[in-house]
Amino acid sequence: MKRWLRQRVDAAYERLLTRELSGAPTHIAVIQDGNRRYARQNGDEPHEGHRAGAETTEQVLEWCQEIGVEELTLYTFSTENFDRPAEQKEALFDLLCEKLREFADADRVHENEVSIRAIGEIEMLPERVQDAVDYAERRTRDYDRFVLNIALAYGGRSRLLEAARGVARDVDAGELEPNEIDVETIERRLYDRPVRDVDLIIRPAGEERTSNFLPWHANGNEAAVFFCTPYWPEFSKADFLRGIRTYEHRKESWRRTRARRALALLGAVSEAELTEARSIVERFRDSLPTSERPTDDELAVGEDLEGNEPVAD
Missing domain, CATH: 3.40.1180.10 (Decaprenyl diphosphate synthase-like)
Known part of the structure; x- marks a missing residue:
């Protein structure tokens, strides 16, 4: 009876982990x-x-x-x-x-x-x-x-x-x-x-x-x-799926860190750095908490710093 119950619990946990995976x-x-x-x-x-x-x-x-x-x-x-x-x-x-x-x-x-x-x-x-x-x-x-x-x-x-x-x-x-x-x-x-x-x-x-x-x-x-x-x-399928979940969390953390670093670079004056920073922020903006996401106007400031004509007030 205990073995049967354990198998049911394990199967349910595997289904839960599978549903949580996005890639x-x-x-x-x-x-x-x-x-x-x-x-x-x-x-x-x-x-x-x-x-x-x-x-x-x-x-x-x-x-x-x-x-x-x-x-x-x-x-x-x-x-x-x-x-x-x-x-x-x-x-x-x-x-x-x-x-x-x-x-x-x-x-x-x-x-x-x-x-x-x-x-x-x-x-x-x-x-x-x-x-x-x-x-x-x-x-x-x-x-x-x-x-x-x-x-x-x-x-x-x-x-x-x-x-x-x-x-x-x-x-x-x-x-x-x-x-x-x-x-x-x-x-x-x-x-x-x-x-x-x-x-x-x-x-x-x-x-x-x-x-x-x-x-x-x-x-x-x-x-x-x-x-x-x-x-x-x-080693079980549940262990395997937990490993995949670890990868997804690590990937999301990496994206968030990259976006934060790139956002900080937007205050620099180097054209090459600004171009790279804006590109990274645009790619990974959704990984940032809502309160940290730059607006389109804030990204446009980076364009001005690259040497383009400033937008008139």
Whole structure:
């Protein structure tokens, strides 16, 4: 009876959260934490926790597609994970091979045109895992409706370091001028194919840190971060929707802050600053509290300061 009631309550809460959402992030990144602790609390072996976590991963992929997310990145195996006991690593590698091939052959993956890609130091992984990665990527290479990135042998700092070294080599060889280095120069060297900026990072299991995960794409985009306490195998749709709500609140806060800063700039005398400020205020004016919203006349003052003839009284 209690289980039935709990299910009814959870379902009602999910419907409430769904109704409250007004949009979806484009790119979500997930740190799949707590698999081993989940197994330990249930008296199981670590690999059983990872297998339970893989089931949650499949559900999250479906939830993302339901609300219109276009890219999902899963932190699956970090470079630090190579320090784990050999038996744990081998069991995880076996599971990765199984799931990569299973995903690559799944009807739902092809029906939804999911492109599976691996990011990280793939060459550090056992040959059987590299073969499974290659199989999944080849089977889904022509799709672009939804992107699923699997972060394997991944370390954010190491990727940035390799990108910087690549830029330095090109400059040293005379193939790149220092003044030509821009954002795209770095991004082209991070991964074989483009990765969208991260809008939301989700981390379960009670840890409140992002663990060197996609620093260029998340920190550079000021991504929202949602921390929650359930272990990854226990992560529910309600938890997922709460994460989306966190993203929406973060986005609204960002819009409001930008509008306030831009409104303050309207008192400056630089034409370039005024042009940018007025543009931002016009775009984000509705995000400000009513008492703070500038009138059309107040915005027109900015036009006068740009050098236009003042409006006669």
